[in-house]
Amino acid sequence: MDNNTNFVFIKSKFFKYGCYLLLVLLIIFMFGKIDFFFSPILSFIYSIIFPLLFGGLLFYILRPLVKLLEKGKIPHIWSIALAFIIVLSAIILFTSYTGSLVKTQFSEFYQSLPSLYQKAENTVNNLLNSELFGYFDLSQLQRPDIASKLSEFAQSLIQSAGKGTINFIGAITNVGSIIIILPIILFYFLKDDSKFMPSVVRFAPASHKSNLRKILSDIDYVLSNYIAGQLLVAFFIGLLMYIGYLIIGLKYSLILAIFAMITCIIPFFGPWLGIIPAILLSLADNPFMAVKIFIVMIVVQQIDNNFISPQVMKKSMDIHPLTVILLLMGIIPILGFIGLIIVIPLYSAIKITIKNIVEMYYPKYAMTLELDKTNAPEKQKKQWKFDFTKKK
Numbered sequence: 001m002d003n004n005t006n007f008v009f010i011k012s013k014f015f016k017y018g019c020y021l022l023l024v025l026l027i028i029f030m031f032g033k034i035d036f037f038f039s040p041i042l043s044f045i046y047s048i049i050f051p052l053l054f055g056g057l058l059f060y061i062l063r064p065l066v067k068l069l070e071k072g073k074i075p076h077i078w079s080i081a082l083a084f085i086i087v088l089s090a091i092i093l094f095t096s097y098t099g100s101l102v103k104t105q106f107s108e109f110y111q112s113l114p115s116l117y118q119k120a121e122n123t124v125n126n127l128l129n130s131e132l133f134g135y136f137d138l139s140q141l142q143r144p145d146i147a148s149k150l151s152e153f154a155q156s157l158i159q160s161a162g163k164g165t166i167n168f169i170g171a172i173t174n175v176g177s178i179i180i181i182l183p184i185i186l187f188y189f190l191k192d193d194s195k196f197m198p199s200v201v202r203f204a205p206a207s208h209k210s211n212l213r214k215i216l217s218d219i220d221y222v223l224s225n226y227i228a229g230q231l232l233v234a235f236f237i238g239l240l241m242y243i244g245y246l247i248i249g250l251k252y253s254l255i256l257a258i259f260a261m262i263t264c265i266i267p268f269f270g271p272w273l274g275i276i277p278a279i280l281l282s283l284a285d286n287p288f289m290a291v292k293i294f295i296v297m298i299v300v301q302q303i304d305n306n307f308i309s310p311q312v313m314k315k316s317m318d319i320h321p322l323t324v325i326l327l328l329m330g331i332i333p334i335l336g337f338i339g340l341i342i343v344i345p346l347y348s349a350i351k352i353t354i355k356n357i358v359e360m361y362y363p364k365y366a367m368t369l370e371l372d373k374t375n376a377p378e379k380q381k382k383q384w385k386f387d388f389t390k391k392k
């Protein structure tokens with residue numbers, strides 16, 4: 001009986017696919033030990049992955065504009081060219097009005113960094129010497145050591161940020177090549193938009209073409225709504241933060257709001273990471289300003305959660321907050337900052353693929369896996385029927 005059970009298990013699909021997976025992992029591990037084989041491949045991948053990622057990001061931003069222009073009976077190529085002109089004109093117009101202000105605030109902020117650091121250190125020391133900490137036994141803590149630890153932490157943070165920036169710039173080759181290559185990649189993405197899906201589907205067997213077409217269309221739909229919605233939400237949050245910073249009278253409000261807008265692209269943690277420079281700056285000037293910054297952030301988050309995101313992101317993917325936290329924490333050691341941006345769309349694409357495959361080929365397991373929230377069944381409206389025929 002046991003021999004028959006073992007034989008059935010060996011002949012099962014689970015055992016067969018598990019062996020295939022272990023064999024593939026073993027091959028990857030063995031190839032990973034050969035540096036001279038993988039180094040050229042990895043360098044090639046790193047040199048093209050970032051232009052393709054940024055090209056795909058801009059593709060989902062410009063595609064709605066191109067489709068809107070095509071509705072006005074403008075040819076496809078001319079719609080792409082006109083979309084490029086509109087976006088470039090908007091960038092030039094924005095920089096002409098705000099470029100000088102950003103440059104002025106950034107130069108002033110850079111020149112005042114030494115004095116701001118000294119003021120922040122004095123603020124921390126005064127806070128430790130205040131009556132607030134008098135109720136606690138801090139005799140074993142040496143306040144100069146705390147200040148030196150904070151100094152070392154700030155310096156290490158700056159150095160790690162600088163190294164990360166250098167590595168990031170080195171990974172995407174150089175700025176000049178990106179400026180030249182990125183518009184070309186974006187142009188061909190927009191030009192061959194309708195050709196991508198048929199070119200992929202044609203390699204699939206005839207019995208799976210419709211299923212693959214549905215999977216690709218679902219991935220495209222979700223990514224389009226997520227990317228466009230996330231950027232729009234980040235823009236509104238940055239605008240509201242700038243207005244709030246102006247109201248409370250925070251210095252360098254524009255560059256701090258731009259930083260907050262950029263970090264809002266990161267889900268969940270992004271808005272709170274965006275106020276860190278403002279908090280550190282407030283410690284050097286007026287510690288009470290940090291409380292005002294938190295109040296501004298809470299107000300902006302309430303406006304975003306109740307008015308902006310429900311309208312903008314209502315068609316986006318539905319992911320549990322705990323899943324988002326785990327994904328962000330897991331991707332940081334692997335890809336760093338760029339991973340924080342791409343991990344949620346990548347996870348959503350994988351989730352949609354698995355969900356569609358299970359629903360298409362294993363429908364009896366679709367409800368068991370609970371890959372998505374099940375929608376409550378709609379109540380059937382009572383239909384009133386009137387019979388006007390005369391009864392005999």
